[in-house]
Amino acid sequence: MNVAIFGFGTVGQSVAKLLLQKHADRLRLTHVFNRGVARKKVDWMPGQVVWTENANEVFNARPDIVVELMGGVGPALDIIRVALEAGASVVTANKQVIAHHGRELTALARQHGAELRFEGSVAGGIPVLRAIEDGLSADSLVRVAGVVNGTSTHILSRMEQGRTFADALSEAQSLGFAEADPSDDLTGRDAAAKLAILSATALNRPIAPNDISCRSIASIEPIDFRYAGELQCTIRQVAWADTAAGKCHVAAAVRPALVSHRSPLARVTSNQNVVTVQGEFGGETAFYGRGAGGDATAVAVVSDLLAIVGQGSAVLQGMPASARFNAEARDPKRYAMRGFMCPQNSVTADYSAPHYVRFTVRDRPGIIAAVADAFARQHISINAVLQHPGWPADRLPFVMTLEVCDEARLDRAVAEINALDFHVQAPVVLPIFEGVV
Amino acid sequence: MNVAIFGFGTVGQSVAKLLLQKHADRLRLTHVFNRGVARKKVDWMPGQVVWTENANEVFNARPDIVVELMGGVGPALDIIRVALEAGASVVTANKQVIAHHGRELTALARQHGAELRFEGSVAGGIPVLRAIEDGLSADSLVRVAGVVNGTSTHILSRMEQGRTFADALSEAQSLGFAEADPSDDLTGRDAAAKLAILSATALNRPIAPNDISCRSIASIEPIDFRYAGELQCTIRQVAWADTAAGKCHVAAAVRPALVSHRSPLARVTSNQNVVTVQGEFGGETAFYGRGAGGDATAVAVVSDLLAIVGQGSAVLQGMPASARFNAEARDPKRYAMRGFMCPQNSVTADYSAPHYVRFTVRDRPGIIAAVADAFARQHISINAVLQHPGWPADRLPFVMTLEVCDEARLDRAVAEINALDFHVQAPVVLPIFEGVV
Numbered sequence: 001m002n003v004a005i006f007g008f009g010t011v012g013q014s015v016a017k018l019l020l021q022k023h024a025d026r027l028r029l030t031h032v033f034n035r036g037v038a039r040k041k042v043d044w045m046p047g048q049v050v051w052t053e054n055a056n057e058v059f060n061a062r063p064d065i066v067v068e069l070m071g072g073v074g075p076a077l078d079i080i081r082v083a084l085e086a087g088a089s090v091v092t093a094n095k096q097v098i099a100h101h102g103r104e105l106t107a108l109a110r111q112h113g114a115e116l117r118f119e120g121s122v123a124g125g126i127p128v129l130r131a132i133e134d135g136l137s138a139d140s141l142v143r144v145a146g147v148v149n150g151t152s153t154h155i156l157s158r159m160e161q162g163r164t165f166a167d168a169l170s171e172a173q174s175l176g177f178a179e180a181d182p183s184d185d186l187t188g189r190d191a192a193a194k195l196a197i198l199s200a201t202a203l204n205r206p207i208a209p210n211d212i213s214c215r216s217i218a219s220i221e222p223i224d225f226r227y228a229g230e231l232q233c234t235i236r237q238v239a240w241a242d243t244a245a246g247k248c249h250v251a252a253a254v255r256p257a258l259v260s261h262r263s264p265l266a267r268v269t270s271n272q273n274v275v276t277v278q279g280e281f282g283g284e285t286a287f288y289g290r291g292a293g294g295d296a297t298a299v300a301v302v303s304d305l306l307a308i309v310g311q312g313s314a315v316l317q318g319m320p321a322s323a324r325f326n327a328e329a330r331d332p333k334r335y336a337m338r339g340f341m342c343p344q345n346s347v348t349a350d351y352s353a354p355h356y357v358r359f360t361v362r363d364r365p366g367i368i369a370a371v372a373d374a375f376a377r378q379h380i381s382i383n384a385v386l387q388h389p390g391w392p393a394d395r396l397p398f399v400m401t402l403e404v405c406d407e408a409r410l411d412r413a414v415a416e417i418n419a420l421d422f423h424v425q426a427p428v429v430l431p432i433f434e435g436v437v
Numbered sequence: 438m439n440v441a442i443f444g445f446g447t448v449g450q451s452v453a454k455l456l457l458q459k460h461a462d463r464l465r466l467t468h469v470f471n472r473g474v475a476r477k478k479v480d481w482m483p484g485q486v487v488w489t490e491n492a493n494e495v496f497n498a499r500p501d502i503v504v505e506l507m508g509g510v511g512p513a514l515d516i517i518r519v520a521l522e523a524g525a526s527v528v529t530a531n532k533q534v535i536a537h538h539g540r541e542l543t544a545l546a547r548q549h550g551a552e553l554r555f556e557g558s559v560a561g562g563i564p565v566l567r568a569i570e571d572g573l574s575a576d577s578l579v580r581v582a583g584v585v586n587g588t589s590t591h592i593l594s595r596m597e598q599g600r601t602f603a604d605a606l607s608e609a610q611s612l613g614f615a616e617a618d619p620s621d622d623l624t625g626r627d628a629a630a631k632l633a634i635l636s637a638t639a640l641n642r643p644i645a646p647n648d649i650s651c652r653s654i655a656s657i658e659p660i661d662f663r664y665a666g667e668l669q670c671t672i673r674q675v676a677w678a679d680t681a682a683g684k685c686h687v688a689a690a691v692r693p694a695l696v697s698h699r700s701p702l703a704r705v706t707s708n709q710n711v712v713t714v715q716g717e718f719g720g721e722t723a724f725y726g727r728g729a730g731g732d733a734t735a736v737a738v739v740s741d742l743l744a745i746v747g748q749g750s751a752v753l754q755g756m757p758a759s760a761r762f763n764a765e766a767r768d769p770k771r772y773a774m775r776g777f778m779c780p781q782n783s784v785t786a787d788y789s790a791p792h793y794v795r796f797t798v799r800d801r802p803g804i805i806a807a808v809a810d811a812f813a814r815q816h817i818s819i820n821a822v823l824q825h826p827g828w829p830a831d832r833l834p835f836v837m838t839l840e841v842c843d844e845a846r847l848d849r850a851v852a853e854i855n856a857l858d859f860h861v862q863a864p865v866v867l868p869i870f871e872g873v874v
Contacts, residue, residue: 014718018575018718022575022577023575119572125716125719125720125722126572126722127568127571127572127573127722128572129572130567130568130571130572131564131567131568131572131724134564134567134571134740134744135556135563135565135566135567135568135737135740136564136736136740137740137743137744138455138459138460138735138736138738138739138740138742138743139736140459264704264725267701267704279562279736281451281455281732281733281735281736282562282726282727282733282735282736282737283562283726283727283730283732283733284726284727285562285563285564285724285725285726285727286723286725286726287568287722287723287724287725288701288721288722288723288724288725289719289720289721289722289723290719290720290721290722293720295718295719295720296718296719296720298575298718299573299575299576299716299718300572300575300719301575302575303571303572303573303574303575303576305575306574306575307571
């Protein structure tokens with residue numbers, strides 16, 4: 001099958017190398033598209049591969065599969081649409097395109113008898129979509145959670161070692177983990193896009209990424225890691241979705257959270273990702289690996305290509321694309337795209353968990369009483385009050401841990417407490433997750 | 438498709454429930470075979486399902502798929518052979534049958550155009566074979582390692598909490614984790630069977646399970662966990678195979694080992710399993726989940742059934758089985774069975790790692806010197822000597838940690854040291870693994 005690559009950055013180059021080195025017998029790379037392609041040329045590319053910055057030149061050659069690795073939404077979305085409309089199958093690692101346009105593109109692929117695969121769009125090299133779709137196909141998954149943003153994990157795991165937020169962020173930027181503008185990473189918007197894809201594929205509940213409630217990790221300070229440590233926890237940016245909210249609802253959110261050292265969510269550092277799923281029958285299963293990097297993502301992309309070749313290699317090969325698709329589509333377990341065929345779900349951030357709240361106050365008698373009173377009015381039980389000695393009385397941090405409570409109720413209590421006059425800065429509120437695996 | 442279940446124990450019952458509750462539209466349970474079947478009958482089984490202890494009655498009804506869940510080798514192997522010879526596909530969770538007879542059964546399945554699937558035979562509910570075969574298909578895997586024996590993990594994680602070996606073992610037996618005769622669990626033979634399957638499927642290197650070198654966990658004492666803790670490690674029974682030994686060789690072994698708290702191998706307790714794979718391109722990926730239990734294993738078994746239905750659901754449906762197989766078999770990436778089609782490999786236990794050695798001695802001057810001298814003669818470097826105060830001089834434990842050395846060389850040094858006259862018991866030798874994930 002003929003393969004054209006759009007986008008020749010880090011991942012594009014790794015995909016080309018992996019194709020040429022290991023899979024040239026089954027997949028023939030014919031075109032590399034990139035803007036300003038001249039500066040992209042490499043000496044290891046076979047001579048017959050066409051370098052171009054003209055997308056029409058690629059489509060006129062009618063590639064069997066288009067690999068979209070340009071990133072971002074604008075031109076990438078156009079390329080994918082044009083490819084699918086021409087009946088070419090598409091493999092992409094573009095989380096924004098799939099999270100925001102997965103339903104439209106799935107419908108387009110169906111209509112034109114093409115395949116659309118996107119393993120690389122979530123958790124880089126971890127084959128989590130395939131494992132969920134095939135290996136756990138017999139189960140009904142009810143919850144998915146993950147640590148899927150490398151920049152946040154890098155920053156938080158460095159803060160765990162005593163660095164400040166600002167230090168850890170500039171290190172992540174100089175190492176190339178974090179973008180010049182890291183706001184999507186810090187606010188959770190990047191993780192929300194991946195969560196939208198996981199919700200569709202693992203839970204069959206497509207949700208709009210912009211509907212997912214996010215909170216930034218920027219409020220976390222080194223002292224939070226000290227208190228977290230006392231609670232046998234660390235802090236990570238956690239994205240989760242579960243179906244407990246009812247038939248047409250998904251509870252989903254991205255939050256900095258305390259995660260138990262025993263939880264799989266605690267065990268990632270640097271550019272590692274973890275995704276855990278909870279099945280009605282099989283319990284919790286967790287998948288770890290490299291969440292980013294050209295080579296790891298290339299494994300996901302090329303495994304998707306091989307799946308398309310495999311699908312086409314049997315008797316289906318000779319059939320026209322649309323007939324082939326209809327034949328295959330009788331199988332309701334169709335990989336990944338299946339989730340996006342379900343009706344779109346509404347999202348709430350309703351969830352219940354134990355919580356950690358750090359207050360920073362100008363000390364005076366009655367503060368604990370006032371705070372405890374506000375929690376009591378919302379029927380929230382206090383579990384423990386933690387306070388390290390040695391802080392100045394005009395900027396005194398202390399922590400309360402709360403029994404399981406729902407976030408909406410907690411927000412009301414915290415808003416009320418926040419209106420009191422003893423705060424030096426706004427309280428930091430983090431859910432506490434205890435893992436099962 | 439019509440499905441017959443052979444073996445109605447814990448897993449068989451979970452498979453039947455999952456089939457009936459979730460997948461009755463695609464898979465029709467027609468027969469349940471068990472010896473002394475009368476005592477097995479349950480009230481939730483639909484009336485049209487035939488209960489029988491006569492295998493011929495099942496085969497005469499020509500089931501499309503036979504699910505073998507009897508365990509052990511003897512009759513289970515016969516049932517699988519008869520099924521495949523009749524052109525029925527087979528799903529099994531039987532590690533002994535696949536580890537010892539996977540090559541023969543794969544050949545038989547090919548010959549009769551049938552499928553053979555065995556996701557449930559390794560790591561219970563974790564879809565590790567599917568994830569490897571599909572999601573990582575583009576990569577070349579060079580190493581697989583796992584903690585895959587629940588009894589050992591239960592015993593070692595309880596010893597970590599201060600229990601003695603004997604206490605932890607009898608607890609595991611009373612909880613139903615460990616067999617009345619737990620010797621296969623403790624010696625590593627159980628893990629070796631699973632490792633043989635992983636070597637075939639992940640590395641395409643089939644190996645005979647009896648050729649895998651094993652060492653028992655029975656020599657581990659509570660004091661080893663104290664020293665391991667000082668080294669930021671715990672102790673687990675680790676099974677691993679890697680292809681570094683050369684083209685036709687696999688280095689594979691099962692050993693109690695020190696594993697870094699940072700390693701994925703350290704993070705399992707009770708009946709959890711973990712399998713990690715190292716890819717040439719994708720780096721390390723780890724899969725965690727329930728390694729045992731009826732419901733978790735049932736998810737693996739029924740997902741295998743759905744894969745067979747999916748394979749058959751398209752235009753392939755109407756074809757005779759042998760033609761269908763030939764059509765599909767053009768795809769060299771054929772699930773799981775592929776590995777067993779490779780030539781059988783020879784196994785060595787050659788590996789290099791840092792090591793932990795605990796000596797228990799009647800103290801006298803010169804012991805450290807004598808031990809150090811023996812290591813020096815084998816060119817093995819000592820890293821540290823650890824000795825806690827408070828032990829009697831006539832039964833004094835101390836630990837040496839050694840720089841990376843190969844096991845054969847280490848065995849020679851330890852044999853020489855063991856011949857000296859100051860030992861109260863034989864030295865305990867454990868490799869030290871530091872995880873990547």
